[in-house]
Amino acid sequence: MKRLLILAAALCASTSAAAQTVAITGGTVALGDGSDPIEGGTVVIRNGRIAAAGRGVAVPAGAQVVDATGKWVTPGIFAGFSRVGLAEVDAVGNANDVQAENSPFSAAIDVAPAVNPRAAAISISRANGVTRALVAPATGKSIFAGQGAIIDLGADMQPITQARAFQFVEFGETGSNEAGGSRAATFVLFRNALREARDLGRFSQGISGGGGQREPRANDQRDLPLEEVPGPGPNQQLLGGNVNRGQDVLLTRFDAAALVPVLTGRQLLLVHVERASDILQVLGLKREFPNLRMVLVGATEGWTVADQIRAAGVPVIANALVNLPASFEQLAATQSNFGRMRAAGINVAMGTINEDETRMVQVTRQNAGNLVALTRVPGASGLSWGEALAAITSRPAEVMGLGGEIGSLRPGRRADVVVWSGDPLETTSTAQVVIIDGVQQPLDTRQTKLRDRYRDLSEPNLPPAYDPR
Amino acid sequence: MNKTALAALGAATLLSACSTPSSQSEDRAARASDRTPPPRAAAAIPFPSTYRRYPGVVTAITGATVYDGEGGRIENGTVVLADGKVQAVGGPETAIPDGATRIDGAGRWVTPGVIDIHSHLGDYPSPSVEAHQDGNEVTGPVRSEVWAEHSIWPQDPGFARALANGGVTSLHVLPGSANLFGGRGVTLKNVYARTMQGMKFPGAPHSLKMACGENPKRVYGGRNQMPASRMANVALMRQTWIRAQEYDRKWDKYDRDGGEQPGRDLQLETLRGVLDGQITVQNHCYRADEMANIIDMSKEFGYKVSAFHHGAEAYKIADLLRENGICGALWADWWGFKMEAYDGINENIPLVHNAGACAIVHSDDPNGIQRLNQEASKALTYGRRAGINISDEVAWTWLSFNPAKALGISDRTGSLRPGKMADVVLWNGNPLSVYTRPERVWIDGALMYDANDPRRRPVSDFELGQPGEGDVK
Numbered sequence: 001m002k003r004l005l006i007l008a009a010a011l012c013a014s015t016s017a018a019a020q021t022v023a024i025t026g027g028t029v030a031l032g033d034g035s036d037p038i039e040g041g042t043v044v045i046r047n048g049r050i051a052a053a054g055r056g057v058a059v060p061a062g063a064q065v066v067d068a069t070g071k072w073v074t075p076g077i078f079a080g081f082s083r084v085g086l087a088e089v090d091a092v093g094n095a096n097d098v099q100a101e102n103s104p105f106s107a108a109i110d111v112a113p114a115v116n117p118r119a120a121a122i123s124i125s126r127a128n129g130v131t132r133a134l135v136a137p138a139t140g141k142s143i144f145a146g147q148g149a150i151i152d153l154g155a156d157m158q159p160i161t162q163a164r165a166f167q168f169v170e171f172g173e174t175g176s177n178e179a180g181g182s183r184a185a186t187f188v189l190f191r192n193a194l195r196e197a198r199d200l201g202r203f204s205q206g207i208s209g210g211g212g213q214r215e216p217r218a219n220d221q222r223d224l225p226l227e228e229v230p231g232p233g234p235n236q237q238l239l240g241g242n243v244n245r246g247q248d249v250l251l252t253r254f255d256a257a258a259l260v261p262v263l264t265g266r267q268l269l270l271v272h273v274e275r276a277s278d279i280l281q282v283l284g285l286k287r288e289f290p291n292l293r294m295v296l297v298g299a300t301e302g303w304t305v306a307d308q309i310r311a312a313g314v315p316v317i318a319n320a321l322v323n324l325p326a327s328f329e330q331l332a333a334t335q336s337n338f339g340r341m342r343a344a345g346i347n348v349a350m351g352t353i354n355e356d357e358t359r360m361v362q363v364t365r366q367n368a369g370n371l372v373a374l375t376r377v378p379g380a381s382g383l384s385w386g387e388a389l390a391a392i393t394s395r396p397a398e399v400m401g402l403g404g405e406i407g408s409l410r411p412g413r414r415a416d417v418v419v420w421s422g423d424p425l426e427t428t429s430t431a432q433v434v435i436i437d438g439v440q441q442p443l444d445t446r447q448t449k450l451r452d453r454y455r456d457l458s459e460p461n462l463p464p465a466y467d468p469r
Numbered sequence: 470m471n472k473t474a475l476a477a478l479g480a481a482t483l484l485s486a487c488s489t490p491s492s493q494s495e496d497r498a499a500r501a502s503d504r505t506p507p508p509r510a511a512a513a514i515p516f517p518s519t520y521r522r523y524p525g526v527v528t529a530i531t532g533a534t535v536y537d538g539e540g541g542r543i544e545n546g547t548v549v550l551a552d553g554k555v556q557a558v559g560g561p562e563t564a565i566p567d568g569a570t571r572i573d574g575a576g577r578w579v580t581p582g583v584i585d586i587h588s589h590l591g592d593y594p595s596p597s598v599e600a601h602q603d604g605n606e607v608t609g610p611v612r613s614e615v616w617a618e619h620s621i622w623p624q625d626p627g628f629a630r631a632l633a634n635g636g637v638t639s640l641h642v643l644p645g646s647a648n649l650f651g652g653r654g655v656t657l658k659n660v661y662a663r664t665m666q667g668m669k670f671p672g673a674p675h676s677l678k679m680a681c682g683e684n685p686k687r688v689y690g691g692r693n694q695m696p697a698s699r700m701a702n703v704a705l706m707r708q709t710w711i712r713a714q715e716y717d718r719k720w721d722k723y724d725r726d727g728g729e730q731p732g733r734d735l736q737l738e739t740l741r742g743v744l745d746g747q748i749t750v751q752n753h754c755y756r757a758d759e760m761a762n763i764i765d766m767s768k769e770f771g772y773k774v775s776a777f778h779h780g781a782e783a784y785k786i787a788d789l790l791r792e793n794g795i796c797g798a799l800w801a802d803w804w805g806f807k808m809e810a811y812d813g814i815n816e817n818i819p820l821v822h823n824a825g826a827c828a829i830v831h832s833d834d835p836n837g838i839q840r841l842n843q844e845a846s847k848a849l850t851y852g853r854r855a856g857i858n859i860s861d862e863v864a865w866t867w868l869s870f871n872p873a874k875a876l877g878i879s880d881r882t883g884s885l886r887p888g889k890m891a892d893v894v895l896w897n898g899n900p901l902s903v904y905t906r907p908e909r910v911w912i913d914g915a916l917m918y919d920a921n922d923p924r925r926r927p928v929s930d931f932e933l934g935q936p937g938e939g940d941v942k
Binding site: 090363374 | 595596597598626627634784785787803804806807808811813814816820839840843849850851855897901902904905906921932935936937940942
C-alpha cells in the first residue's frame, strides 16, 4: 500500500488519497480486457481499488469527481517486458544494474533490490502513463539471468509489487553464447541445472519436478494481497551446509536452490527464444520437466509454429514491431507475428525485449497502435483496438498470474488508472492524470523541468541556472 | 612503387578535371540553384550514379488532403505526376491530362516522400552479423578518406521496410560516429539495385560525417590514443583542418597557376571538398556546449555545418542554430542511453522549430526509419502540450523539405513543386496518426510500392528462399 501521498488539486480534500473515493466521469472508458471502449463511462475508485467502471455507473455520494469529458480513461500501461528502474544511464557502468557479467551467481540473482524508484526512467515512463512493469535482469555469463520482479512506477520508495516473480533464461543465439557456443550446449546446461536443482531439492520434502506428478501451483493464491503471497525465494533449508551436494556440480548452491521453484512450477520461467525450431525444442522441455510453467519471450518466428505454441498452452511476451531479419533466428520476422499468434489462440502480451527497455517503455502504446494500423494493411494481421490495449494492460498481468490484481478496470483490481487527452494508442495523445494504487501521481520530470528552463532562451537578468524551478 | 605512382597519377588526372570550375555535367548545370553547392566537382566524381528512374504512367490523385512539404496544405487536392516529375499540384480545378490513371484520394493524404538524413541501411545491414559491420572504420580518428557508399550492401532487407512502412523515398547513408572524421556519406534513392551506383541519387553532393563528444574519445582513449578527451577531440579536429587548408591552398594554386601537380591525398581531398562548399557537413553532436564549439571551429576554418545530428540538447542553443543556419536532425523522444543524451527531451524538435531554426526528424535506426511520420507526430504532440502550436502541414517540413535542404537536394525533391522529382506517398489516412500506413509510394513517378499489389512489394535477394519470403512485413 502506498504511503507517500502525492496530492493533486482534484484529490486533496482527503486525509488519505488512497482511501478516498474518486469518480472519473464523462470520459471514453476502456476496461483493458479486450472489450471496445465505452463512451460516457464512469470509473469509481475506492480504497485504492476499482469499485466499478462502465456506463451507467453511479457516482457515490461524497466522491471526488474528476471530469474526463472529451478524454479517455484506461488502466495504466503494463510494460510487459522491461528493465526500467535498473539503469539511470545505460552507458554509465556504475549506473547500470541490468547485468552482472562478473558475478559468480546467475539464477540466484534477484533484481528487486536493484530497482531504483527514483530513476529518471521511472518518472518519465510514469508521466507517459506506464504504471506497472515487468523488470528482468539480463544474462551475464550463464544462460540464467536471475529472477525478475513486477514493479509499480509510483512516486514512492516501495516499487516492488512482486519480487522473484519469474526466472529469466536465454536460449537461442544469446543462450548459445552464454552456454559456450552452441544451442546443443544450451540445452545440456539447462537440463544439468534443473537436475542439480532436483538433486538439491531431494533434501527438502515435497520438491520434485523432474518427472512424476504435477505439483499444485503454489502461488496461485490470487486473492491475497501481493505482498503476502509466499514468494518463491530460496529455501533456507537448502542453503544450509548440512545438505551435501558432492563435488560433481556446476551451479553454486545458491543458484541451484533458486532453480528449485522453477523446477516445481512455483515460479514462472521466462524463456527468451526467437527461432521456430528453438521454440519447439523449448516447448519439448516440458516432457522432461512437466511442472515447468513457461512463458516464451520474443518468439519472433512464433507465427510459423503458432499451433504448437497454443497446444502447449504456453503464453508469449512478444515485441510488436520486429520485422527485420536482424539475426538468423529472426528470418521470418513480421509485424503480423503478434496478430497471427493471437488469432491462433495464444495468450500474447506485449513487451519491449532488447528495445531500449531500460527507458523507452513509454513507446509501448505507440507499438500497440501500430498493430491496429495493420488491420488496414492487405495481407497483414493486426489487433482490434480493444485487443491492442489489452496487450499492454491486462494480458501481461494475466501472463504473470496477476490478472485478478492489475491490468484492467474490472472491479477489485488495483486502481492503476490513466486519463489521456485522447485515444491512448495514438501518437497525438498524452497522459494527463496518472493514478497508481489509487494515488494520483506527479507528472513532472527532469525533462519537463529542462523544457521549462529552456523554453525562452533570452537571458535578460540571470543565466538559466537561476531560473525558478 | 612505380605501379602505385602510376595509378595515383591517373587518378590525379581525373581529379584535376573534377577540380576545374568550368567542368559541369548537363545534369548539374540544369539543376544547380543557390541551394546546392556549385557544380564544379560534379562531372568526374568517381563511382557515378547509374540510377535511372523506372517507367511510370501519367497519374492523377484527386480528392486527397495534400501536404506540399514546404508547409502548404490543400484540401480536396489534386496531384498530377508525369514523366517522373510532379506536374501539377492544386485544388479540384487542377487540369488532369487525358489518359491519366486516376486515383481516388478521398480520405487519404498525399505528401512528398519521407527523406531520412541519417541512416545506416546498407552499411549496417540486416542480418546484423559481424561480417556486416561496415559502418565505422575504427582504425584512426581521422578517416575522411573512407566513403560509406563503398560499404553499402544493396540487398539490405531494411530498404524495403523503410519504403513500405515508412514511405521513405530517399535516404542519406552515413559512416558511424567512432571517428572525429568518419568519412563521406551518400544519398540514395530508395530503389533496390544490383549495385550501390544503381541506388545513388544522381548529382547529390557527398557529405562529410563528423562526430564530437563521447564516441571518438571513448574509442581511442580506450586504446590510449588521441583523442581521449573532449579537448583532444577539438584539438585533433583543428589540426586536421589546418592540414586541409594547406592542401586546399596547394591545389588552388595548381588549379590557378598550373605547374607540377601536387600529390593527391584522399583524406584531405574530402576536407578540401568541404572547404570549397562541395561537400556538406553532417555533424554528430549531442551537447549544447559542444555544438557551440563546433560552430566556432567551423568559422575558424571557413566551412559550414549543414546539420547537427542527434543534438539531444539542441533546444538549449536553438537560437545559435537559427543564427548560423544549421539544421537539427533529431529524434522525437530518445534520451538517456548515454551521458551526453541524458538531457534529451520530447519537446526538442518543436522548440528548435519554434526558435526559427531548421528541424529535421531523423532515425539512425532501421526500425525508426519505418515510422518517421509517427516520430514527427509525437514531437508535434509534445510541442502542442507545451503550448507550441505548429500545424500538421508545417511539421511535414521536418520529414521532407528540411532534410532535402540539409542534403543539398531540395531543388530536386523534398516537396511537391511542379518540375521536382515525383517522390510521392499516398497514405491510407492522416500520416500523423499511428493508424496510418503508406498505400502507394512513387519514386521518380514510378510506382515502387502498392499495399494492394504484392508484386509491388520488393523482396531483397537475402530473403529469397527464407521463411516469410514475400510476406507483408
